[in-house]
Amino acid sequence: MSTLIDAGRVAEHNAKLQANLQADYDALAGVLARRGQDIEKLTAAAQRFAVALPSWGVGTGGTRFARFPGKGEPRNVFEKMEDCGVIHQLTRATPSVSLHFPWDKTTDPSALRQQAEGYGLGFDAVNSNTFQDQQGQEHSYKYGSLTSQDAATRAQAVAHNIECIELGKALGSKGLTVWVGDGANFPGQHNLRGALERYLDSARGIYAALPDDWQMYIEHKLFEPAFYATTIADWGTSFACAQQLGPKAKCLVDLGHHAPNTNIEMIVARLAQFGKLGGFHFNDSKYGDDDLDSGSINPFQLFLVFNELADAEQRDGAGFNPAYMLDQSHNVTDPIESLMNSAAEVQRAAVQAALVDRAALKQYQESNDALQSAQALKQAYRTDVSAILAMARLRSGGAIDPVACYRASGYREKAAEARPAKAGASSSGIV
Numbered sequence: 001m002s003t004l005i006d007a008g009r010v011a012e013h014n015a016k017l018q019a020n021l022q023a024d025y026d027a028l029a030g031v032l033a034r035r036g037q038d039i040e041k042l043t044a045a046a047q048r049f050a051v052a053l054p055s056w057g058v059g060t061g062g063t064r065f066a067r068f069p070g071k072g073e074p075r076n077v078f079e080k081m082e083d084c085g086v087i088h089q090l091t092r093a094t095p096s097v098s099l100h101f102p103w104d105k106t107t108d109p110s111a112l113r114q115q116a117e118g119y120g121l122g123f124d125a126v127n128s129n130t131f132q133d134q135q136g137q138e139h140s141y142k143y144g145s146l147t148s149q150d151a152a153t154r155a156q157a158v159a160h161n162i163e164c165i166e167l168g169k170a171l172g173s174k175g176l177t178v179w180v181g182d183g184a185n186f187p188g189q190h191n192l193r194g195a196l197e198r199y200l201d202s203a204r205g206i207y208a209a210l211p212d213d214w215q216m217y218i219e220h221k222l223f224e225p226a227f228y229a230t231t232i233a234d235w236g237t238s239f240a241c242a243q244q245l246g247p248k249a250k251c252l253v254d255l256g257h258h259a260p261n262t263n264i265e266m267i268v269a270r271l272a273q274f275g276k277l278g279g280f281h282f283n284d285s286k287y288g289d290d291d292l293d294s295g296s297i298n299p300f301q302l303f304l305v306f307n308e309l310a311d312a313e314q315r316d317g318a319g320f321n322p323a324y325m326l327d328q329s330h331n332v333t334d335p336i337e338s339l340m341n342s343a344a345e346v347q348r349a350a351v352q353a354a355l356v357d358r359a360a361l362k363q364y365q366e367s368n369d370a371l372q373s374a375q376a377l378k379q380a381y382r383t384d385v386s387a388i389l390a391m392a393r394l395r396s397g398g399a400i401d402p403v404a405c406y407r408a409s410g411y412r413e414k415a416a417e418a419r420p421a422k423a424g425a426s427s428s429g430i431v
C-alpha cells in the first residue's frame with residue numbers, strides 16, 4: 001500500500017505517545033472489567049468500524065453568501081482521493097469514498113480505481129446531482145428535476161442517475177444515493193400530490209436500471225433549497241417511496257435534514273424495524289442542514305442513534321448492514337482534520353453503544369424502572385473510550401492522534417505548493 005504520509009513519521013509519532021496510551025488503556029480496561037466487559041472485544045470492534053468519506057467533503061464548502069477557499073484544495077477527483085487516502089492512513093476508519101457525479105467524473109475509471117486501491121480505499125454509494133445545472137445541459141433544473149413539470153427534464157434527470165449507476169459499476173460501487181432539492185417555495189406553486197407522483201414515476205425509471213446487488217438510497221431533507229414544501233421532506237415520504245419502488249430501495253438518514261429537536265433515533269428504530277434503513281449521512285446541526293462536524297453539537301444524539309443500531313443488530317443479525325457515510329461541509333477548519341475527527345466521533349458513538357448492558361436495560365424496561373433505564377444509557381455514554389479508539393488505530397497501523405500527526409507531517413503545506421489555486425475557485429464543483 002502506498003502511503004501519503006511517510007510511515008516512519010507515523011511510527012515516530014506513535015512511539016512518543018504509546019506509553020501514555022498504554023497506561024490510559026490499562027486503566028480503562030480495569031474500569032470495564034469491573035463492569036464485566038472485555039476491553040479487547042471493544043477494541044477489536046473499533047478496528048472493524050468503517051465509515052465512508054464524502055469526496056466533496058475534502059474541499060472547503062461555503063454558504064450561499066460566500067466561499068473562502070482553503071490552501072491546497074483538491075482540484076480533481078484524483079487529488080480528492082489523495083486527501084481521503086491521508087484520512088484513512090491516519091484513522092484506519094474510512095476505507096471507502098462516496099463519489100458525487102458529475103463533479104467526480106473521470107474518463108479513466110480504472111486509473112481511479114487503481115489509485116484508490118493503492119491507498120486501501122474502495123468506493124461506497126455514488127451520488128447523483130440534479131440540484132445544479134451543469135455546463136451545456138439541455139434542460140434546466142430551476143423548477144425541479146425528477147419532479148419537473150416537463151417530461152424532457154425528468155427524462156434527463158433519470159438518464160443522469162442511470163449514468164451514475166454505470167460510472168459506479170466501473171468503480172465497484174454497490175449503491176446510488178438520490179437526493180433531490182425539488183420542491184416549492186410558495187404555497188400553491190406545486191400540486192403537492194402531483195409532484196410526488198412525478199417523483200415516483202421518475203424514480204421507477206432509475207430503479208429499473210439498478211443491478212440486482214445494488215441499493216438505491218432515498219435521502220430526505222426537510223428544506224433548502226425549497227423553503228415551503230420539499231417533495232422528499234421527511235422519513236415518512238422516503239419510506240413510502242422506498243416501499244413503492246421495491247426491496248432495493250431504502251431510506252438514507254442524513255442527521256442534519258430534520259427539524260431541530262426531532263427524535264432521529266426513533267426514526268432510525270422505525271426504519272430498521274421495517275427493513276428500510278439503508279444508511280446514513282453523518283454530520284451535526286444546530287438549526288438546519290448546516291453539515292457541521294459529527295458529534296460537534298449533539299454527541300448524545302449520535303450515541304442514541306448508535307444505541308438503536310446496536311439494538312437492531314442484536315435483533316436482526318448480520319443481515320442488518322446500513323451504509324455509514326459522512327456528509328459535511330467545512331468552512332472554518334481544514335477539511336482533512338474535520339473528517340478525521342468526525343470519523344472518530346462516529347466510531348466513538350459505536351463503541352459507547354456497545355458498552356450498554358442490554359440485558360440489564362431490558363430488565364429495567366420490563367420493570368418500568370425509568371430512572372435506571374436512563375442510567376444504563378448514561379453510564380455507557382459517559383465512559384471515555386478515547387483510549388480504545390487510539391489503540392484501535394495504533395493496532396491497525398494508523399496514528400494515535402491523527403490530527404497531531406497530520407499537522408506535524410506538513411501535508412497541507414505540500415498540497416498548497418502542488419495544487420495552486422484555480423482562478424474562480426467556486427467552480428471546483430464543491431458546494
Ligand code: AOS
Nearest residue numbers: 056127179221254289327431
Ligand atoms: C444535501 O443537502 C444532501 O445532504 C446531499 O447528500 C448532497 O448530495 C451532498 O450534501 C452534497 O452537496
Ligand code: ZN
Nearest residue numbers: 063064065066
Ligand atoms: Zn437575512
Ligand code: ZN
Nearest residue numbers: 219254281327
Ligand atoms: Zn446528505
Ligand code: ZN
Nearest residue numbers: 254256257289
Ligand atoms: Zn444536506
